[in-house]
Amino acid sequence: MQFGPWDVQIVSGGTFRLDGGAMFGTVPKVVWQKLYPADEDNQILMATNCLLIRGEVDGKRHVILVDNGNGDKESDDFMARFKFEGRGILDANLARQDVKPEDITLCILTHLHFDHAGGSTRLDGTGRAVPSFPNARYVVQARDLADAKRPHLRVKASYLSWNWEALEAAGLLDTVEGSAELLPGISVRPAPGHIAGLQNIVVQGGGRKLVYLADLIPTARHIQPAWCMGYDLDVITCVAEREKVLAEVAGTPTLCVFEHDPEIPCGTVSRDAKGKYAVVPVPL
Numbered sequence: 042m043q044f045g046p047w048d049v050q051i052v053s054g055g056t057f058r059l060d061g062g063a064m065f066g067t068v069p070k071v072v073w074q075k076l077y078p079a080d081e082d083n084q085i086l087m088a089t090n091c092l093l094i095r096g097e098v099d100g101k102r103h104v105i106l107v108d109n110g111n112g113d114k115e116s117d118d119f120m121a122r123f124k125f126e127g128r129g130i131l132d133a134n135l136a137r138q139d140v141k142p143e144d145i146t147l148c149i150l151t152h153l154h155f156d157h158a159g160g161s162t163r164l165d166g167t168g169r170a171v172p173s174f175p176n177a178r179y180v181v182q183a184r185d186l187a188d189a190k191r192p193h194l195r196v197k198a199s200y201l202s203w204n205w206e207a208l209e210a211a212g213l214l215d216t217v218e219g220s221a222e223l224l225p226g227i228s229v230r231p232a233p234g235h236i237a238g239l240q241n242i243v244v245q246g247g248g249r250k251l252v253y254l255a256d257l258i259p260t261a262r263h264i265q266p267a268w269c270m271g272y273d274l275d276v277i278t279c280v281a282e283r284e285k286v287l288a289e290v291a292g293t294p295t296l297c298v299f300e301h302d303p304e305i306p307c308g309t310v311s312r313d314a315k316g317k318y319a320v321v322p323v324p325l
């Protein structure tokens with residue numbers, strides 16, 4: 042879909058599975074399993090819906106990737122535990138859009154958890170992690186990079202340093218503090234709660250607006266503001282941030298992208314008289 046100069050589409054970095062109970066926090070299983078069926082291990086299917094944004098501004102061509110999935114570096118054991126779809130999925134899906142890793146000019150990372158930034162680096166022939174997109178600048182919130190380097194015990198398992206150390210070493214990793222317009226019509230803004238340094242991406246142009254919600258509202262099935270994940274570190278802040286974004290988008294044509302939803306990657310949000318939210322799927 043076109044947003045002014047920007048052509049925006051979803052590109053999958055591959056699916057994986059997480060425990061349904063962890064994904065739905067205090068929501069009882071009898072409630073969430075009707076919306077989101079679990080497998081024999083109580084795991085539910087998770088997408089990594091990345092955004093591919095292409096356009097030309099002031100005579101310069103930009104090829105932007107928002108998040109990059111789990112990547113291909115993890116061990117077979119790790120991949121089996123989370124039932125990764127496989128290796129090479131993002132590259133293959135980019136190639137289908139005629140995009141090579143060298144073509145990417147900017148990688149916007151919502152945060153550095155492995156299911157969002159794992160594709161940032163890849164292993165070279167010697168088993169060393171190197172930038173996957175050698176011609177790209179990578180951007181993350183300064184707060185998240187700081188937290189990734191000294192992670193709280195509770196989220197330590199999600200921050201794997203080989204996903205960003207090679208970016209820093211190559212001088213490709215930039216940080217922003219708070220809201221920032223990275224390119225005309227493409228902005229980042231903090232969305233704390235899941236973790237302190239999470240950021241959302243907003244794309245605006247040609248009368249259209251899109252919000253990439255990342256782990257603030259990971260799937261369309263998490264659209265009720267109090268339905269937080271067990272993974273969310275600060276639930277009170279998470280609910281407040283969700284209410285803020287839902288007040289902004291509900292009843293408007295603004296498109297919301299749900300990064301982890303394999304069935305409803307994108308949609309508009311409505312709110313009924315009782316205050317209950319619903320997502321109307323829209324193909325991007």
Ligand SMILES: [Zn+2]
Nearest residue numbers: 154156157256
């Ligand atoms: Zn996630």
